[in-house]
Structures are given as C-alpha cells and as structure tokens.
Amino acid sequence: MSRYRTDDIIYALATPWGSAALAIIRISGSGSHALLAPYFSKSEALRSAKNATLLHGYLCDQEGRRIDEVVLAVNTKGHGYTLEEAVEITCHGSLSVITELLDLLSSIGMRSAEPGEFTFRAFLSGRIDLTQAEAVHELVEAQSPVARAHALARLDGGLKEKLNGMKNTLLALLAPVEVQLDYSEDELDEFVFPDELLDSLLDDLGRLLASYAIGTLYKSGARIVLAGATNVGKSSLFNLLLKEERSIVSPVRGTTRDYIEADLLLEGIPIRLYDTAGLRESGDEIEREGIRRSEHLIGGADLVIHLLDSTEEDVDRAFDGRTIVVYNKADLRRPPEGVLAISAATGEGIGDLLSEVARRLKRGVEGVDESRIVIQSKRQADALLAAEAALKGVKEDLQAALPLDIVAVGLNEALHHLGLITGEVTPNDILESIFSNFCVGK
Numbered sequence: 001m002s003r004y005r006t007d008d009i010i011y012a013l014a015t016p017w018g019s020a021a022l023a024i025i026r027i028s029g030s031g032s033h034a035l036l037a038p039y040f041s042k043s044e045a046l047r048s049a050k051n052a053t054l055l056h057g058y059l060c061d062q063e064g065r066r067i068d069e070v071v072l073a074v075n076t077k078g079h080g081y082t083l084e085e086a087v088e089i090t091c092h093g094s095l096s097v098i099t100e101l102l103d104l105l106s107s108i109g110m111r112s113a114e115p116g117e118f119t120f121r122a123f124l125s126g127r128i129d130l131t132q133a134e135a136v137h138e139l140v141e142a143q144s145p146v147a148r149a150h151a152l153a154r155l156d157g158g159l160k161e162k163l164n165g166m167k168n169t170l171l172a173l174l175a176p177v178e179v180q181l182d183y184s185e186d187e188l189d190e191f192v193f194p195d196e197l198l199d200s201l202l203d204d205l206g207r208l209l210a211s212y213a214i215g216t217l218y219k220s221g222a223r224i225v226l227a228g229a230t231n232v233g234k235s236s237l238f239n240l241l242l243k244e245e246r247s248i249v250s251p252v253r254g255t256t257r258d259y260i261e262a263d264l265l266l267e268g269i270p271i272r273l274y275d276t277a278g279l280r281e282s283g284d285e286i287e288r289e290g291i292r293r294s295e296h297l298i299g300g301a302d303l304v305i306h307l308l309d310s311t312e313e314d315v316d317r318a319f320d321g322r323t324i325v326v327y328n329k330a331d332l333r334r335p336p337e338g339v340l341a342i343s344a345a346t347g348e349g350i351g352d353l354l355s356e357v358a359r360r361l362k363r364g365v366e367g368v369d370e371s372r373i374v375i376q377s378k379r380q381a382d383a384l385l386a387a388e389a390a391l392k393g394v395k396e397d398l399q400a401a402l403p404l405d406i407v408a409v410g411l412n413e414a415l416h417h418l419g420l421i422t423g424e425v426t427p428n429d430i431l432e433s434i435f436s437n438f439c440v441g442k
C-alpha cells in the first residue's frame with residue numbers, strides 16, 4: 001500500500017488536540033523502546049520492559065530537560081493493538097507538553113502516522129480482519145447505543161466468524177466439484193451436488209443482507225418533518241419532543257417562517273427532526289419561501305408527522321405512505337374516534353405517537369433479530385449481494401445441468417466476494433480508501 005510504509009516507527013496523538021487533564025500519544029514499530037529509552041528517566045526499565053508494563057517517570061528533550069511527568073504503557077512484539085513493539089505515553093493534556101513531546105518523537109526519527117495507520121498495522125499483522133478494522137471506525141463514529149452495540153459485536157469478530165463459516169461452506173461445496181473435474185468419470189462414483197447446503201448458505205446470506213436495513217437505520221437514522229397548517233402546534237410539538245424551548249410558539253399564524261432542525265434519539269434510532277413553516281396561502285414573500293422549503297423537506301423526509309387542529313373543521317387531504325396524521329389540541333376538543341390524538345400542551349398521547357413513529361421507521365426490518373450480527377457498511381452489503389447473485393447463478397446452472405466447470409466458476413466467484421469483505425483479496429486502493437477515513441491515532 002503506497003501511502004503506509006510498514007518498516008518504520010509511527011507516532012500520533014490519539015486524544016483530541018486541546019487542553020485536557022490527560023493526553024495519550026501512541027507509538028508503534030520495531031525498535032521503538034530502544035529509540036525512546038534515552039529520553040525517559042528510567043531508560044533501562046524501558047529497554048528491558050516485559051509486555052503490559054506501566055512505567056512512571058519523566059520524558060526529557062534532547063538537552064535532558066524534563067518535558068513532563070508521564071506513564072508509559074509498554075507492549076512488546078506480538079501483543080497490543082498492532083502486535084508490534086509499542087508504547088503509549090499518557091502525559092498531561094497541555095498543548096505545550098503535547099507539542100514538545102511530538103517534536104521530540106519526530107526529531108529522534110519516528111514518523112507522524114497517517115489516518116488509520118495503527119489499525120492498518122493491526123490488519124496487516126493479522127490480529128484483526130477487515131470487518132473488525134472497519135468496526136473500529138464505526139465504533140468511534142457510533143451515535144446511538146444500538147449502533148455502538150452493533151459495531152462492538154463486529155469488532156469482537158462476530159461478522160468475521162459468520163463470514164468464515166460461509167466461506168467454509170463454500171469450500172465444502174467446491175471441493176467435491178473440483179474432485180469431479182480432476183478425475184475422469186469412470187474413476188468416480190456418480191456425483192450428486194449437495195443442494196441443501198447451497199440453499200442453507202443462500203438463506204444465511206439473505207439474512208445477513210437483510211440486517212443491512214437495521215444497520216443503516218441505527219447508523220444513519222431518519223429524517224422526520226413536522227408539517228401541517230399554521231397554528232396547529234408544530235412548534236409546540238417540536239419543543240416538547242426536544243424537551244426545550246427551541247422553536248417560537250405563538251398564536252400568530254406564520255410565526256415559523258424558516259425551518260429549524262434538531263437531533264434526538266428514538267428507541268436508539270438517531271432522528272433529525274424538522275419544524276417547518278405552516279402550509280397556507282400567503283402574500284408574504286419570505287413566508288412563501290419558507291413554505292417552499294417546507295415542501296422540499298417533506299419531499300426528502302423518511303417520515304412526515306402531519307398535524308391537524310382538533311378544534312378546526314377537517315379538510316380532506318390525501319397523504320402518502322410516509323405520513324402519520326395526528327390530531328393535536330386534544331385537550332380542547334375530543335378528536336374523532338380511532339385517530340392518533342395528542343396534546344402538545346399537556347403531553348397527552350405523545351407516548352403513542354412515538355411508538356407509532358418507531359414502528360413505522362422499523363417497518364421493513366421487523367422480524368430481523370436486532371441482537372444478531374448486523375452489517376451497516378455499503379461496501380459489505382454490495383459484496384454480499386454480489387456473492388448472493390453468484391450463488392443464485394450456480395443454482396440455475398445446476399438446474400440447467402450445465403457442466404461442473406461452470407458451477408465451479410460461480411462458486412469461486414462467491415468465495416472471492418466474501419474474501420473482499422474480510423480483506424483477504426481486497427485491492428490496495430480499496431484498503432487505502434477504507435483506512436484513510438479513520439482519524440489519525442486510530
């Protein structure tokens with residue numbers, strides 16, 4: 001891989017660049033202990049440290065002046081994050097300390113790491129596969145407890161094991177086919193392809209692919225727009241859901257003229273909620289622009305909560321499948337039976353509304369067990385789809401009684417696509433683009 005050399009010692013600040021109680025600088029590469037030792041107050045202890053040792057002391061500059069009091073966490077070769085000889089410096093989180101320590105490391109011949117380079121070394125050393133490397137990044141980026149749990153399960157090797165199981169099944173399908181191809185017919189018994197094994201593999205693949213919808217729901221979340229006429233209580237509901245007075249509430253029609261957006265979590269799903277200008281005929285140019293924006297947002301929403309005012313006469317309107325129609329101001333007048341009714345003033349009915357929203361968002365993913373291994377990356381989903389297509393092709397070839405060498409090609413193709421996910425056969429440019437999305441120090 002062009003951008004990452006692997007024969008040198010890399011270092012990076014792993015914590016944010018800013019003042020804090022502590023900061024962590026990590027170092028990885030063969031020879032790093034000996035290179036750092038002359039600048040550490042307990043040089044000999046560092047040179048001879050066993051794996052997983054903590055050393056307390058001072059790091060000094062080239063002139064021997066103390067830079068900071070630090071704790072070194074030492075890993076020897078074959079251990080730690082990268083499986084390389086490594087040190088993690090915990091120092092005080094002062095910008096001056098951090099700058100001087102980083103300068104020291106660079107001046108003694110270490111190289112500032114590229115984004116994701118520590119994880120790349122962990123991948124190259126075989127400690128983790130590509131699904132686990134990606135999970136590191138996904139865990140850092142997780143915005144909800146569910147996305148976090150999914151990423152952690154992948155980091156733990158759940159997806160890797162699942163894919164390895166599938167690859168083993170594929171090899172079990174491929175082996176007897178190859179035997180048939182290697183020997184002539186009269187040397188062999190009659191051959192029966194294990195159809196059930198292929199079918200169960202296709203089922204497994206299908207289930208893993210179905211989990212992508214769950215993974216993306218919890219990772220990327222959903223856009224929900226509050227819509228309706230002026231004064232129906234959109235801004236009141238917006239504030240109630242956010243539990244703060246964000247949007248101006250007023251009996252004056254046309255108060256909300258531009259949209260306001262905010263983030264919240266609903267049953268673990270990250271939601272971006274939009275309060276919009278009320279839909280009505282207006283002579284005011286700015287309000288008309290606001291209404292155009294509302295319509296644009298409604299067009300791009302995953303879900304629209306359309307509010308009606310229970311105290312006003314119903315106007316018949318057609319709504320599409322993304323819309324939940326809700327009667328607000330139920331405290332003033334009982335809305336018709338069987339409709340979803342709330343009061344943004346008293347909070348009545350909000351629980352029911354939220355369950356309905358969650359139910360709608362999860363539509364299409366129900367029945368998929370959320371606690372299982374879930375994928376959330378498009379790259380992984382694309383490769384699984386390609387593997388599935390190859391295997392469906394194999395099934396058709398078998399039904400059409402095509403020669404076994406064609407069947408073998410399809411099985412090998414499926415194997416290749418699974419290998420792309422775990423990183424065995426992943427081209428360098430793809431690896432590079434995956435790791436370069438990481439933060440420096442990871």
Ligand SMILES: Nc1nc2c(ncn2[C@@H]2O[C@H](COP(=O)(O)OP(=O)(O)O)[C@@H](O)[C@H]2O)c(=O)[nH]1
Pocket residue numbers: 229230231232233234235236237248249250251253254255256278328329330331332342343344345346
């Ligand atoms: N009684 C009652 N008044 C409400 C309710 N929701 C909103 N209002 C009032 O209706 C008016 C318009 O509310 P607002 O949230 O600004 O509506 P918007 O124009 O749709 O954003 C304000 O005076 C609110 O206090 C409700 O559930 N019950």
Ligand SMILES: [Mg+2]
Pocket residue numbers: 234235236247248249255256276278
């Ligand atoms: Mg409003």
